[in-house]
Amino acid sequence: MSKKIKVGVAGCGYWGPNLIRNFRSLPDCQLKTMCDLNTARLKHLKSLYPEVASETDYVHMLNGVNLDAVVIATGVNAHYPMAKASLLAGKHTFIEKPMASSVDQCEELVDLAKKNGLVLMTGHTFLYSPVVRKIKEIIDKGDIGEIRYISARRLNLGLFQKDINVAWDLAPHDLSIILSLMAEMPHTVNCRGSAHVTQGIEDVTTMCLGFSRQRSATIQSSWLDPRKVREMTIVGSKRMIVYDDLAPLEKIRVFDMRVERPPHYDTFGEFQYAYHYGDMYAPYIKQEEPLKTECQHFLDCIRTGTTPVSCGTRGAELVRILEASSESLRKGGAPVEFSEQHRNRRSHPATAIARSGGSIQPEKVLPNGIAEKKKNLPVPSQAVGQKSLERERA
Ligand SMILES: NC(=O)c1ccc[n+]([C@@H]2O[C@H](COP(=O)([O-])OP(=O)(O)OC[C@H]3O[C@@H](n4cnc5c(N)ncnc54)[C@H](O)[C@@H]3O)[C@@H](O)[C@H]2O)c1
Secondary structure (H helix, E strand, O other): OOOOEEEEEEOOOOOHHHHHHHHHHOOOEEEEEEEOOOHHHHHHHHHHOOOOEEEOOHHHHHHHOOOOEEEEOOOHHHHHHHHHHHHHOOOEEEEEOOOOOOHHHHHHHHHHHHHOOOOEEEEOHHHHOHHHHHHHHHHHOOOOOOEEEEEEEEEEEOOOOOOOOHHHHHHHHHHHHHHHHHOOOOOEEEEEEEOOOEOOEOOEEEEEEEOOOOOEEEEEEEOEEEEEEEEEEEEEOOOEEEEEOOOOOOOEEEEEEEEEOOOOOOOHHHOOOEEEEEEEEOOOOOOOOHHHHHHHHHHHHHHHOEOOOOEHHHHHHHHHHHHHHHHHHHOOOOOEEOOHHHHOOOOOOHHHHHHOOOOOOOOOEOOOOHHHOOOOOOOOHHHHOHHHHOOOOO
């Protein structure tokens, strides 16, 4: 077996431990270090994984322990400086969603990774979900006809964040799925919302996206709802899909339902919509933890020198939409339009997942793989001043 890939995870709050558990379980990975500013969190994780080193000094983790790759699971405001330092230190870098706080930051990271021949991946976990892959497969086969609209709801009570609104926190999951299914960037984004609990931080938002051929999507996100809801409805010209991520079985149900308008009629009496009510079926889906598939994909991309399905460019596209949603919120819900240049997406790589029948197919080969990557580039310690990066747990 070839050499194990040495990984360090920074950020051991709510989500980081899931990444730690998964990387630790993968046979071609050596999880070397867990890093957090919070010593209580480190102590807890050390009690679970005593063989893994732990430390509070991110700069030392980058320079001192000979890692191949770094995984960043801190709050979003720390993503950019930490990822920049990691790439400058010559490490393949995985950043949790949303990739950074602005498109400019994302693009700088994409350029840096490209220049240094390093893998840059974003945590768009749902692209690795077998359920989402099945939906993509059904749509790409033409089973539901042309998508007309998608509506998504992601609601629960909390966890309130202090530095980002609910759209930046919850909508990335829905956006990554919707962009994959629509296979293009929207031409317009608008967003309305309100801040009920923390002044200036919207805890309820509704985002609307306009796509080509009259297609649209809405995303409702809330930290202020009594029920936990994770639902998406995809309405096609022939059939409709209801995806309930919380359903224990039958997460996807495909309804053979549609409405047709008669092509022409001569009198009012002849005019009738044709309602079609057919069967419903729930396709079989193999159970797999999406995060495990995602972590393995990161390692595979490092080993083979290929571009991940959720590469930095995909991360930047998603942040572009979030930025536009914030602009729209500031303008009371006015639409924000994207230029042609920003809408020119290549065929979305999630297509490659569906076509491969399950295994994750990377998009294209990078110039350099792990063996060729540049190492030991200088780390600007001021870029990752630990105090400035600290984020309180909401
Ligand atoms: N992919 C998913 O499904 C998913 C789910 C939940 C959260 N997330 C993402 O994971 C990231 C973390 O979210 P969370 O809810 O775990 O946040 P959190 O606040 O619970 O944890 C963040 C941790 O990072 C630590 N930290 C901050 N700055 C640091 C630094 N400079 N060096 C080392 N440690 C530092 C904090 O002490 C804290 O323990 C966010 O980007 C979030 O959007 C992704």
